[in-house]
Amino acid sequence: MxxxxxxxxxxxxxxxxxxxxxxxxxxxxxxxxxxxxxxxxxxxxxxxxxxxxxxxxxxxxxxxxxxxxxxxxxxxxxxxxxxxxxxxxxxxxxxxxxxxxxxxxxxxxxxxxxxxxxxxxxxxxxxxxxxxxxxxxxxxxxxxxxxxxxxxxxxxxxxxxxxxxxxxxxxxxxxxxxxxxxxxxxxxxxxxxxxxxxxxxxxxxxxxxxxxxxxxxxxxxxxxxxxxxxxxxxxxxxxxxxxxxxxxxxxxxGGKSAAILLDDVDMDAVLQSLPMVSLLNNGQACFNCTRILAPKSRYREIVDAVAGMMTGFRIGDALDPETQVGPMATKEHRDRVETFIAKGRNEAKLVVGGGRPSNMTSGWFVEPTLFADVDNRSTIAQEEIFGPVLCITAYADEAEAVRLANDSPFGLGGSVWSKDGDRALGIARKVESGTVGVNGYMPSLGAPFGGIKAxxxxxxxxxxxxxxxxxxxxxxxxx
CATH class of the missing domain: 3.40.605.10 (Aldehyde Dehydrogenase; Chain A, domain 1)
Known part of the structure; x- marks a missing residue:
């Protein structure tokens, strides 16, 4: 056929x-x-x-x-x-x-x-x-x-x-x-x-x-x-x-959305939602929260938790129902993502991934990749990569978290995570973006969706x- x-x-x-x-x-x-x-x-x-x-x-x-x-x-x-x-x-x-x-x-x-x-x-x-x-x-x-x-x-x-x-x-x-x-x-x-x-x-x-x-x-x-x-x-x-x-x-x-994790965040809840919020469609979603802003008081804990999540993904053929991360859409796009990863190696600390899965010898696969200690002004933090690549940046207090989230040419998505929903809502209101999620992110049919800035x-x-x-x-x- x-x-x-x-x-x-x-x-x-x-x-x-x-x-x-x-x-x-x-x-x-x-x-x-x-x-x-x-x-x-x-x-x-x-x-x-x-x-x-x-x-x-x-x-x-x-x-x-x-x-x-x-x-x-x-x-x-x-x-x-x-x-x-x-x-x-x-x-x-x-x-x-x-x-x-x-x-x-x-x-x-x-x-x-x-x-x-x-x-x-x-x-x-x-x-x-x-x-x-x-x-x-x-x-x-x-x-x-x-x-x-x-x-x-x-x-x-x-x-x-x-x-x-x-x-x-x-x-x-x-x-x-x-x-x-x-x-x-x-x-x-x-x-x-x-x-x-x-x-x-x-x-x-x-x-x-x-x-x-x-x-x-x-x-x-x-x-x-x-x-x-x-x-x-x-x-x-x-x-x-x-x-x-x-x-x-x-x-x-495009977008380069930030996920602000507040200091009281429930990491178990974050890890349950993060695959959809930050890596949906192999990272190929414009509203993905690919910048993770973590409080300095819990920074190492958060880096280790996200790294553990990303090393546990099942990578495979897109038609396999068990696959969590599939290939990039085209060879040209895979090459583009790999160019950003190469830049990231010089700009930040590579924690997870960075290459191609050894067991996938055909197709356009890239390993889920995590960079830590990322300067928010670096290339990998400012430009849209559009692949399974996450960046983690530390912040000192809520004011700095908001400043880092807004220090971007983009403004499409974003999320704020806290055990205190009202506290998270207050921070969400300060994020310069067309849409923001509180303890999750998913566009709603009944509400306007779109971006500001670039x-x-x-x-x-x-x-x-x-x-x-x-x-x-x-x-x-x-x-």
Whole structure:
């Protein structure tokens, strides 16, 4: 059975590509070619944007009653949920996400996102009528912003796609989705679910492409908004383009989040949660708390405890249900992570790891790696590594802990740990970040998620996300 794909999903049809260019998709655990898929060129993007524009302007999708859109979204989530195991396997074989994680976050979470936004559509909405200083009243009305270009990375390809798709659909937008060349196969499964669910033609379109063609999509005259998740470097380029075009954009970018362990912390509780909070998806999650700030009074204890946890991880093939840490997504990314580890050897004390697992002779594996005695201004503390690498830095008091946490170009996640929840909450309020966890960390569907500083702009999740796909109009009723 071949995994090769030959077409794009445009206007609810499987459309042949305009060129012979293809992507080779390599399995992260094996380093071998597992499939090929067509690579979109500008003509394919033109076709996808045209299909999305027709759907927005002429299909009635944008003006459909919210309850009707909600019903279609629920059919979509049902079709997606039925493909959960297939989605999880496709993601894990491509990017190395442990199958236990992909079964939860790639197979199940997207359905929850669609459920949340379809439920919001069913909630009664009162007219937004406001006082007017010069007339009788002002009515504020909201409409879909139009055609959205959604650019999605490889680390959580389905969850991050649906996190854009669901609020955009709820708002009445249509979309062109560009998945990463590293994770293409899963997008076809999601497209098949949309087709089965009866999502109207042109509402959702998928065109896998490289960065250059992605830039063409961002600047396309038929696009009304851009939603991007990825690196800060790429986000800056997209922001410049959208700024020149005065085009709305949502950017969910990188992070270098800190976990502040207070002096009364329960280390047993920390060690139970730290794999998900700091090393989720083999360390390839933008909100991971990869900087651990430890009080000097308990510093050696904390270093030893974290080191023991990291040496105990089961490293293996991403499709093995027992695997806790799988490979990096690509050879190029493994090489990048190893470059940071090499820098870390000169900047701090290597406690655990630092190499490649001796028992994994194929695939893109890196040992879980821990550095201690890390200066917060060093490269490994300031730059996003995006791998299974943690840094521990000592602090003297709470004021220094907060200062170190905020001494970063990023501001996406973070966490504060203490037996005293109120004390931890007080510290969390001082952390300069779009999101912070207290004694744990997990984004909530009902609350805005996003970053400040170099971690981006705009918010996903919550009702806030729908607003990001709408435009407001004020109607001044004078008499």
């Amino acid at each position: 071949t995994l090769d794909r030959k077409t794009f999903f445009i206007g609810n049809e499987w459309v042949p590509p305009s060129s012979v260019r293809t992507f080779g998709i390599v399995g992260a655990s094996t380093g071998t070619l597992i499939a090929t898929a067509p690579e979109a060129v500008e003509a394919d993007v033109d076709a996808a944007v045209a299909a999305a524009r027709r759907a927005f302007d002429h299909s009635g999708w944008a003006t459909m009653a919210p309850a009707e859109r909600a019903a279609i979204m629920r059919r979509f989530l049902g079709a997606l949920a039925s493909r959960g195991p297939q989605i999880a396997e496709a993601v894990s074989i491509q990017n190395g996400m442990p199958i236990a994680v992909s079964n939860m976050l790639e197979a199940q979470f997207p359905s929850a996102v669609l459920q949340y936004y379809s439920d919001l559509l069913d909630a009664p909405v009162e007219p937004d009528v406001r006082p007017s200083q010069m007339g009788r009243e002002t009515r504020v009305e909201y409409s879909a912003i139009g055609v959205v270009a959604a650019i999605v990375p490889w680390n959580f390809p389905v969850t991050l796609s649906v996190s854009k798709i669901a609020p955009a659909m709820a708002a009445g937008c249509t979309m062109v989705i560009k998945p990463s060349p590293c994770t293409v196969l899963d997008s076809y499964i999601v497209a098949e679910a949309a087709l089965e669910a009866g999502v109207p033609a042109g509402v959702l379109n998928w065109v896998p492409a490289d960065r250059d063609v992605g830039a063409y999509l961002v600047s396309h005259p038929g696009v009304d908004k851009v939603a991007f998740t990825g690196s800060t470097q790429a986000g800056r380029v997209i922001a410049r383009t959208c700024g020149e075009l005065l085009r709305p954009v949502t950017l969910e970018l 971690s981006g702009m705009g918010r996903e999740y919550g009702p806030d996300a729908i607003a990001a796909y709408q435009q407001a109009k004020s109607i001044y009723v004078m008499g």
